[in-house]
Amino acid sequence: MISYLTRRVLFFGLTLLLTSLIVFAAVRLLPGDVETAVLGRGAEPAARAALRQELGLDLPFLIQYANWLGKFLRGDWGNSYALKAPIMPLVMQRLGNSMRLALIAMLIAVPLSVLLGLLAGLSEGKPFDIAFSLISLILVGIPEFVMGIILINVVALEWKLLPPSASVPPDASFSEALPRLILPSLTAAAVLLAYIGRLTRVGVIAELRRTYVRTAVLKGLRWRQVVFKHVLRNALLPTITVIAISFGWLISGLVVIENVFAYPGLGRLMVFAIQQRDLPLILGGVMIAVTAFALANLIADLLYAALNPRIRLS
Amino acid sequence: MRATARQRQTQPLQIVRLSMARRGRLLRRLWHDAPLSSIGALGVIGFLLLALIGPYLTPYNPTANSLSERNQPPSLAHPFGTDNFGRDILSRIIYGGRNIFALTGSATLIAVGLGLVIGLYVGYLGGWLDQIVMRLADALLALPSLLLTLVLLGALGNSRFTVLVAIVILYVPIVTRVVRSVVLDVKTKAYIEAAEIGGESRFHILFREIMPAVLPTLAVEGALRFSYAIFLVASLGFLGLGVARPEPDWGLMVSEARDWYALSPHILFFPSAAIVVLVVCVNLMADGLRRLLEYSEAD
Numbered sequence: 001m002i003s004y005l006t007r008r009v010l011f012f013g014l015t016l017l018l019t020s021l022i023v024f025a026a027v028r029l030l031p032g033d034v035e036t037a038v039l040g041r042g043a044e045p046a047a048r049a050a051l052r053q054e055l056g057l058d059l060p061f062l063i064q065y066a067n068w069l070g071k072f073l074r075g076d077w078g079n080s081y082a083l084k085a086p087i088m089p090l091v092m093q094r095l096g097n098s099m100r101l102a103l104i105a106m107l108i109a110v111p112l113s114v115l116l117g118l119l120a121g122l123s124e125g126k127p128f129d130i131a132f133s134l135i136s137l138i139l140v141g142i143p144e145f146v147m148g149i150i151l152i153n154v155v156a157l158e159w160k161l162l163p164p165s166a167s168v169p170p171d172a173s174f175s176e177a178l179p180r181l182i183l184p185s186l187t188a189a190a191v192l193l194a195y196i197g198r199l200t201r202v203g204v205i206a207e208l209r210r211t212y213v214r215t216a217v218l219k220g221l222r223w224r225q226v227v228f229k230h231v232l233r234n235a236l237l238p239t240i241t242v243i244a245i246s247f248g249w250l251i252s253g254l255v256v257i258e259n260v261f262a263y264p265g266l267g268r269l270m271v272f273a274i275q276q277r278d279l280p281l282i283l284g285g286v287m288i289a290v291t292a293f294a295l296a297n298l299i300a301d302l303l304y305a306a307l308n309p310r311i312r313l314s
Numbered sequence: 315m316r317a318t319a320r321q322r323q324t325q326p327l328q329i330v331r332l333s334m335a336r337r338g339r340l341l342r343r344l345w346h347d348a349p350l351s352s353i354g355a356l357g358v359i360g361f362l363l364l365a366l367i368g369p370y371l372t373p374y375n376p377t378a379n380s381l382s383e384r385n386q387p388p389s390l391a392h393p394f395g396t397d398n399f400g401r402d403i404l405s406r407i408i409y410g411g412r413n414i415f416a417l418t419g420s421a422t423l424i425a426v427g428l429g430l431v432i433g434l435y436v437g438y439l440g441g442w443l444d445q446i447v448m449r450l451a452d453a454l455l456a457l458p459s460l461l462l463t464l465v466l467l468g469a470l471g472n473s474r475f476t477v478l479v480a481i482v483i484l485y486v487p488i489v490t491r492v493v494r495s496v497v498l499d500v501k502t503k504a505y506i507e508a509a510e511i512g513g514e515s516r517f518h519i520l521f522r523e524i525m526p527a528v529l530p531t532l533a534v535e536g537a538l539r540f541s542y543a544i545f546l547v548a549s550l551g552f553l554g555l556g557v558a559r560p561e562p563d564w565g566l567m568v569s570e571a572r573d574w575y576a577l578s579p580h581i582l583f584f585p586s587a588a589i590v591v592l593v594v595c596v597n598l599m600a601d602g603l604r605r606l607l608e609y610s611e612a613d
Binding site for chain 2: 014015016018019021022023026027137138140141142143144145146149153157248249251252255256259270271273274275277278279282286289290293294297
């Protein structure tokens with residue numbers, strides 16, 4: 001277990017390092033024009049050269065990367081061009097806001113999807129299963145922005161149950177923000193629900209066909225015991241990985257959802273940064289999102305290993 | 315030498331080389347087991363036809379404004395109605411479909427082609443090259459798809475070409491990994507060893523002996539990638555990224571229709587429905603392909 005743990009953590013660090021190199025290279029090597037972004041179009045060549053030197057853009061690429069990485073690890077992420085403010089506190093605040101949304105979406109989606117997936121898997125081919133499969137198939141095909149707009153128009157504007165926009169002040173407290181968080185969380189949960197539910201269903205069906213299920217039934221265990229003590233446990237193992245992967249999906253989804261609901265999260269900040277071509281802000285925001293995603297994967301892997309001795313012993 | 319190599323090719327699962335009768339049998343079985351999958355595939359073909367010949371059927375210019383015909387509900391003249399600039403929504407959906415098919419189709423094909431070649435080589439050769447390529451793929455896969463696209467849009471500029479590049483970069487590692495896993499399995503088979511001993515060239519072994527066994531799995535993966543690409547492009551269009559106004563784009567149409575929902579909901583309904591129906595059809599088609607693959611494996 002210890003060696004598995006070290007291997008996984010090392011792998012996590014290596015992946016993050018490589019990813020940061022790729023993102024840094026994309027932002028620095030591609031023909032984006034930092035000088036124009038900072039100084040405006042009509043800048044003097046001398047001013048441009050001075051800025052390049054100041055930002056270290058005249059150094060070789062790998063030295064630039066090492067410098068940036070050193071500062072990044074020490075928490076000095078530079079200033080945003082567009083907002084003229086330090087990046088790290090800004091990105092961290094927005095990350096916190098996005099995490100609130102992600103957390104509520106997960107709390108709604110995970111238990112519900114596991115339950116529905118289990119019920120559908122147990123009633124394979126029956127009306128409930130067919131209805132579940134059809135609805136989840138359509139849910140998977142509905143982009144977040146369409147779902148968000150439907151919820152806004154029906155729940156908020158026609159039924160007037162909840163506020164249509166989630167534009168809270170960026171530093172609003174959780175209880176202040178909560179009523180405005182429900183619709184965006186539901187939007188995020190809808191896609192997750194279908195996705196996790198479908199995979200749980202497949203897992204349950206696969207486990208039910210295993211011979212140990214027949215053995216358990218034949219030796220006289222009650223069906224409820226077979227399902228909850230044996231089938232569900234085994235079927236849920238892959239679901240852990242799926243939840244971690246769907247966290248990456250959620251990060252992408254939140255970019256869209258935050259823009260639909262005008263919610264001050266990391267995704268909305270990123271789209272703003274792209275529109276402004278604010279490269280340091282893009283770099284900081286993407287790196288923090290990637291770290292969060294990689295961390296979720298790491299936790300899922302460790303949890304998986306803790307629950308499944310077959311993995312850590314091999 | 316060549317002749318014996320041909321004769322050896324009695325290999326597993328090759329839908330491409332099945333007889334017509336057996337193909338027909340597999341398709342009938344699919345229709346019986348999963349009629350929705352077949353309908354989905356027909357739907358995709360329908361959308362494709364509409365994208366190809368639709369522009370000759372519609373009398374309207376998708377970008378022509380008509381102030382006297384703003385926000386018209388669906389009618390005989392305009393089956394899907396008109397938007398707030400008086401533009402014919404059906405025409406905009408047809409032309410938008412063309413755009414999304416051209417972009418996601420070519421991006422998916424390029425990604426599948428590159429991933430196939432890279433996967434064949436690294437899977438067959440193995441060694442340090444395989445290690446490096448796969449670690450690089452892991453690093454790319456650690457980036458959530460929309461974020462990588464946003465980075466590239468920020469660095470390369472906000473254009474359709476950037477979106478194409480982004481989709482290729484996103485999907486090459488995924489396709490490579492899928493192809494590689496099949497290659498790792500196939501290369502242990504006796505007929506590959508026979509070809510190696512027979513002195514066949516590496517090119518021949520990779521593309522004539524191994525590749526046919528990869529193609530069915532690749533078709534399933536390609537269909538899935540295609541559906542994700544449509545999703546991604548629609549989401550970007552909604553965010554106003556990677557689109558050239560006033561070119562019709564489904565995602566952007568949804569975004570622009572938001573403000574008019576109370577007055578004329580059809581402006582919002584038709585482009586949203588187009589996206590959902592197309593994605594569901596492509597997903598169903600991918601499911602059908604997967605089933606066909608399972609049938610031929612089970613035979």
